[in-house]
Amino acid sequence: MIGAPATRFPRGLSPDEAAAFWLVQMDAGRLEGRLAAEFEQWLGIAPRHGEAFKRARETWNLFEGVGDEPSVAAIRHGALAAEPEHRSSGWKFVGAGAAATILGLMALATAILPAWRERLPVFVPAVRYERSDFATARGELREIELVDGSRITLNTDSAVRVAYSADRRLIAMLRGQALFEVAKNRRWPFVVEAGGRQITALGTVFDVRLEPDRVQVILAEGKVLVDSLKEHQEAGTAVAPVLLTPGEELIARKGRAAVTTKIDVERQLRWREGFAEFEEVPLATAVEEMNRYSTTPLVVDREAGELKVSGIFRTGSPHRFAAIVAELLPVRVRSLPEGSIQIVRGAPAGK
Template identity: 30%
Template sequence: MKRLNSAEAIESATVPEQAAHWWVVLHEDTCTREDREAFAAWVRRSPERVEAYLRLNMSMGTLQSKQRAWSDIPAEELIRRARASSAEIIPLARSQPAALAPRPSAFAGTRMFTFASVAAICCVLVVAWFLWLPERYQTDIGEQRSVLLGDGSLITLNTASEIEVKYTEGRRFIRLVRGEALFEVAHDPQRPFDVDTGKAVVRAVGTRFNIDRRADRTTVSVVQGKVQVMSEQPNTSSRVPRHDSAVPETQPMEVLVEAQRLVVTEAGMSEPERIADIAPVTAWTQRQLVFENRSLGEVAEEFNRYNRQHILIESPRLRAESVTGVFQANDSASFLVFIANIPGVRVTTNAEGHHVVSLMDAGEGPKVLR
């Protein structure tokens, strides 16, 4: 067996040759985290690759001991057993060559059989672990990104957001770890599309909806079609199962239709609310922030999601004042000019580069911003 020297050579090689390449790479002293991640990406692409690697690893164990019989267990069954096992997943390490004795004793043969069996089990666990790792996508502050999934569904990530994607034959599972995302789901009634927000699961078959996850609340808004929003059962210590588990019976459950939204908090779910104008819900995809009678404090916090230099409003009275307007998310400077033109308001910059907004005269309240 040998290590292939280039990506082109790997791509043009047969699946068994590719499996041999990865066996060599993973058993070298110089194997890196990047090598293991590349192996994970390779093995996830087809069951044929999983089987090829499993059988190669078992062959290597067999070569070290004539007492070990070849296993006829299908790769699918090995993977199923590995996933059902409670054993700890052990990373692959470089194997040390076993010393060969002229006449191995029965004990030595048993030891070799045990070593090969453990090696095969560890291999199955590692491959199954790699196979079932979710795909991760994320954005930095001020960054947006669109992700096209294999079934044609499209997910657009807003600033400072992260998702995990795991598809199985019977379920499409997304975990919104943080931030905001717009989901455009390809129609497939045989495979529900579930989004876990930590406090609730949003299920759709073919629809378009937006989820905004914050520290204290999650807002679900339906742009087109309808979704089910399923909250966790009250007084339960278990979270919604991740990735490959079925969604448990949950309560309460709400059905949201087009131009409706609800908010999920620790206290539970709100009643569905009609959205008079759906355009502001997705305006962020055009890097626009649309506010109608929103508090100045909320507007500042929204700008802070998109910019590293934050706007800090010290006065509670100023934070409570209402704002209506349309702003560019990455243009906080124009918003600061807007604030600075309010009589009695002062804008300064602190040592960390953040913009501090305060009232020069505590006895004079600002005008209502329109």
């Protein structure tokens, strides 16, 4: 753990100095409450703030990943000795030595990283490398344990690509939904890429759902930072990074600022137990969700689709779902010749 307890964000810092301050607080586990709110506000002020923080984080992780390699140890010593001038008295009490190290490494990295990166794998155990694709069929759930102890639970009709390397644990969401339980290792970032966004975990449990027009991130434990992929940053289409805290859901659409709300995480993650829970949602929305889990499709007409439904339903059981809905709502249910189940507005026969 680096740094010392901080009570406030010191003003008057350059983006790189401020990024170093925030990295110190995050590494020390202090980025919560009012300080977390200030961090989010700082990130949203200008794109260059997010860029500075990402640069600081990546540099620190890379340099920490090589252990006691002598040349890097010398660089660390030089960086600590090159502490910058402090522009406010508060800056002296927020882990200035650690922040100075980060700033020094950022300055030195430009010159040494190209050659140093080629040597990096020598200092990383071979067991850390993994390149695999994992997928589920419609209606299937699958739990995967990775080489570092992290776990992925894949929901129905989902796929991920795992590409562990020397400097990060990278997961690419190809389709669908997955819950990630990340083994903590701050020297080896765990990054999930989905729909133009990257989610960096800090010892965390979180859920990612990829759809054609959006990405949903739900945080159950720990913290994650959600920002744009590098290609979007270089193209000038990046959006401000967002730091999530437990109980928050982020919805991100391409080219738009993300929307963050507080949610009932337990309800949202019932899919792990084979259930879907709805509370006063349109029947059409519930049908769309239930269809993710079965090859027997439910179809609903417009009038029935506008009715609201609540309850906990077993996924993968469309006939049972339709029967329960017929008991709760003024609808009729029938099986169609092609195999689908139709739900239409109207009182069931015999009522």
